[in-house]
Amino acid sequence: MRPFFKSILAASIFSSFSYGYGQQINEIAPEAWMADVEYLERSVSQTYPDFESNPGAKEFHSELSQLKSGLASKSDTEILFGIQKALGALGDDGCNIIPFQKALNTKILPVSIYAFEEGWFICDAKNKNLIGEQLTRIDGMEIHEVFEKLKPYLNGDNEYYKQRLFGIYGLVPELLRVAGVNGPKGKIAIHLASGKIVSVDAEELSEYSKLNRKLPNDGYFSLNQTDHKNKNYWLEYLPDGKTLFVQFQQISNSKEGPSFKKIVESITDGISSGKVQKIILDVRYGGGGNGFKLKPLTDLLRDSEQVNQDGNLIVLTSKATKGTLLELTSILRLNTKAVIIGEPTGEGPNTVGDVKYLQLPNSKVNISLTKIFWPTSWDFDGRTTQFPDVPVSFTFNDYKNGGDPWLKAAMDYKVETRKEALNGQLLESLASTYTINGRKVSIKQEEGRLWIQMNRKIKSFFEFKAELFPEHEGVLGSSINNVKLHYKTHENGDISPSNLEWKSKLIPIER
Incomplete structure (x- = not known):
């Protein structure tokens, strides 16, 4: 139900959290920080649904207790990331403090990285000589060890989404230092598989946001080279003329073009006319919107004799499939014969969403908290991800050559043996x-x-x-x-x- 990271990183992180109410933080007194931390602790307890039943509630209180006991000896940066670590104990990406809001002035390397099947590669960089290099170490530490150090500070529901977050936060020197990765201030030494070690200075977020962070068919359909940039949803027919490819990035009306209702009507017309024999739903990129808009679509797909057959309804997922798009995936999995192709999702079937924003009274730091429980399974279902029926491996070679293994797997999918009938x-x-x-x-x-x-x-x-x-x-x-x-x-x-x-x-x- 909430906006979250798109493509390799979050577009929303730049627009939603690059703001600030006033000046940057300047040496706040321990007493003022104490008031902020206590305010946060009360707010989380009052806002998060059934807070004390959260498996991480005890750790959340413990982390804040340790933080309060050492406030006088900590820097503002250490306190801020201490708050982030405490919120991370809740295992919910919607409960966090984002290091890129204006008040914090956090710097990041102008380098875009992604975890492919073979490891972490540099997809784009201000220093173009780095593009295509494989990243093996950060400040001399193996990259998987750095990930383990940072995991407590990565506010995600599961390991898969935290890996996506690491592609951002692993490039922030301030966080690396607080997490115990030693190195110089304001820069990171990146070790490459080629043997080179390159020192890269952290810069303003604006430099980082210029980099290419696109994944396959993200707002673009490669099979007919059609651009759908900045659209919440779009559809195209595959070359066979019978398969409809539909990409959802947000379940809310686009600023331009047809409404979400009109898109559903277009899908309905295609099915009713007999033109649409098969549908591929792409929910890899995005996640925000209104889940109550989904029912006409999910009922349509459930009730269609043609589409609701083995192999005729395919859903593409990634580590970033969350929020309303995760709800769509869950509903289709429980009500249709949809085949899920891709990666484990960024959330499980029962999520907490609908973000409430609050500002700490003294530091003026902005924090998001989730406030409503949105189930798509029984209350006891504690799964934190949904695994695909058909896993997909995404290699750097795929990326380099513009390949989309998700779409290829969907097009190549063969129906298994039909189930026998009941007596x-x-x-x-x-x-x-x-x-x-x-x-x-x-x-x-x-x-x-x-x-x-x-x-x-x-x-x-x-x-x-x-x-x-x-x-x-x-x-x-x-x-x-x-x-x-x-x-x-x-x-x-x-x-x-x-x-x-x-x-x-x-x-x-x-x-």
Whole structure:
């Protein structure tokens, strides 16, 4: 539900957090910092949903307690990153202090890096001689060790998104020094696979933001060389004329062009006319917007006989798939036969979103906190990512040659063996309405097939509809990965459902 990093880095980091209310920080007294930290601690406890149940709540309090006990001996920079580390304990990218707001005047190397399959490479740099070089060490330390040092300061839901953040924060000398990576002030020595060691000065964010940070087909469709720069959504047909490629970067109306509603209507027209046989949804870049706008689209794809078939609906994900686009991915995974191709997502199915901004009273530092729980699974589902059905490897060679392995995998995808049909006795015996974990769930027949369905509640995106297939005696598999229906056969021959297996957890089924 919140804006987040786009492409190799966040476009939003530059526009949303490069502001400040007044001058830069200048030697704030320990007493003033103490008031700021205590204000933050109260605000987080009051704002974050069900805060004390967060696995990182205890660590958050502990980090702030340590910070408060040593305020008198710490620099402003150490205090600021100490706050960032405490917020990092919550495991939520929406709870953070961004080092690039005007009040902080944080410098960053004018170098754009990305973690490819082979390692970290320089994609663009102010010093053009560095482009294409592989980065192996930072200030003499192996890059994976630097990542481990910085991880507590990287506010992300999982390891995959933190890797994306490292591509930014690993280039900030001030943070490296606070995290224990020794080196000179204001610069970083980057060690290259070619054997060269180059000292690079950190500069203003404006220099860094000039660099190319694009990934494959990000706002551009390579198959027909069409530019869609700065569009929240766009669509193009593949050369076969039957496959529709749709990219979503934000689920909100674009400033120019058709509204989101009109885009959904265009997709509807394509399906209704029979022109669209297959849809590839690209949700790799972006994430903000309004999740309640999604339902007409997800219902359309769920109810389409043509599109909602194995191999006819494909979703492309990356480490940066988060927010509303993660919600879209989750809803489609639970309600259609969509195949997920790409990388593990930047968030899990149950996220906290909708950002509230606050300003610390003395330092005037701006902090974001998330405030609303948006589930797309059961409350107990603690997964912090969603893994793809078909993993994709992105190499530096792909990047250099303009290749898009996600799109190639989608175009090459072959449908697996069709599932066998259920027998008539199971169809008749299981069809009914049940209660699962306090929710009404229906098992029903539709044209000789058996489906399990649960509708969403108000202010929730969690709903599912899945086809059931025979797996082995007493268990039916479903069109949702790792979701199964257990049933039992009684002595009198009656058959009744016993448990819903949801990602390895058994939930009792009641009449």
